[in-house]
Amino acid sequence: MMSELVKTSFKKVLRRKSKENDLPLVTAVSFEALEKPKETITTKPITCSKCPYVLTDPKIVKSDEKIGTYFSCPYCETVNVIDPKDLPQNPLTDVDFILEPVIKTIDEVTKIAIGKQDKILAIIDISGSMSDGKLDAVKTSLLETVKDLEVNAPGSLFGLIAFESSVYVYDHKGKIVLQLSGKTLHSMDDIASNFGKLDITKVMTPIKETASDWNKIVKGLNHMDMTALGPALLGGIILLRNYGGRMILLTDGLANQGIGTLERPSPQGKSIYKKLADMCLEHNLIVDVVGVRTETASNEMGLDVLGDLADKTGGDIFFVSRQELSKAFEKIRGQEFLARDVHLNILTPKELESKEYVGVTRPAGPNQPVKLGGIRSGREVYVKFTPSKDIEKEKISLQTQIKYKDKEGNLRLRVITKEVETTDEEEDFKKEYDSKLAATMAVQEAGEAYYQTQDLHKAKEKIQMVQNQLRSLGATPGAAPSIAVLEEQMAEMESKEEEVSKIGAAKSMRTSVAQELKRLSKKKMFKEEE
Incomplete structure (x- = not known):
């Protein structure tokens, strides 16, 4: 067996x-x-x-x-x-x-086996568009995350990078240990050089000892100017590249300052994020990308480009309102990596x-x-x-x-x-063919097509092709239910697309929906009992 x-x-x-x-x-x-x-x-x-x-x-x-x-x-x-x-x-x-x-050694400060330390770096958008309560909602969710880590993962190391027109790296005492702005933000080499000089032990500290300090820093964040997302992300990668870990990237708008500008359509901007996603994968970094939408979802934030960071590394893509932020962070905190x-x-x-x-x-x-x-x-x-x-x-x-x-x-x-x-x-x-596996594969294929092309018709073609193949099974047990479930999936996709087509941030929402389809399991699709 x-x-x-x-x-x-x-x-x-x-x-x-x-x-x-x-x-x-x-x-x-x-x-x-x-x-x-x-x-x-x-x-x-x-x-x-x-x-x-x-x-x-x-x-x-x-x-x-x-x-x-x-x-x-x-x-x-x-x-x-x-x-x-x-x-x-x-x-x-x-x-x-x-x-x-692993040869476990005990950390002198935390008294916890070093092999069990996770490293979590929050990279937070504090640009001007984060007003209207969005930054306050982010701060609340971050404070809950710090509290949860203190209780459930006290050995974790936590760090914070904030970005607007400049990029700021904080230590747990609230000091800005690195600030980058101006021409430096337009050079990957300069950004990497500056972040490469940082001592990670000064920037990322055990949450058990410094949670209250990080809470004060988070509460003091204020929204400011533009969106230097690309430089902040590259800096985070350089900081963690020798250690692995997790990054939570949060933004509500298109990158428009420094490398990786997305506000104006540019092949160079998109290629930079593909390169950064590959760097994350190479250095064992998992990225969760959280896009905060307005109430009308009119703000495009480039999740169709940034999504590769999560998709390649095993992280999740979230497209949420400020009211839904706490649930997104709760999911990020609660999902343990096997x-x-x-x-x-x-x-x-x-x-x-x-x-x-x-x-x-x-x-x-x-x-x-x-x-x-x-x-x-x-x-x-x-x-x-x-x-x-x-x-x-x-x-x-x-x-x-x-x-x-x-x-x-x-x-x-x-x-x-x-x-x-x-x-x-x-x-x-x-006679012993498992049609449920083929059906689930078809939906994941459709999700990939939707993710890559943003075209519902091309996504549905993947499902329809497998439906036709399954019809050749005739009365074989399981074939008809699988075909019916695929029909339900297409109807649900059409309903989502109708909703998506009415909003300004259509690309970002499609990307979020597509990743859910790409990650759909047989158990969830067929509502199988645990």
């Missing part, structure tokens, strides 16, 4: 190559089961010298007088010579390797090398991992395979690898290996 962490829409695979209207071959990785491996070991995994394959089945190992003990990789066919004493005794269908255990710096890879034989990771950053090449950033419990990632040629073998092997850092900071590698039978019979393939 396959692990609950990895599920497939198919029990068998057709031997022939794919046709246009075939049912999709879907694998779903349900991360809520990440912490429940069948076996955990501390020995180093035996890997192929050419590809990422991890040896989990001793039955494929052979001996030869000239070569010695070896195995032939089932994916790239490379011959690998190994030491027989390193072999697993039994097949490891689901195993969790601890690659690098894993960080997550790399997902699904190894397939050459016949299935054509695969698409739905709604996430694309891998660099065949059988290469995708970077997911941080992962929360309810997250599901879907992968669609397309057989590019006929399969000659009676069985094929799929190996799912998840490399990640757990809550304690240990570096782990979860490896799940499954053999799948092949068949020539269409009915044999269809």
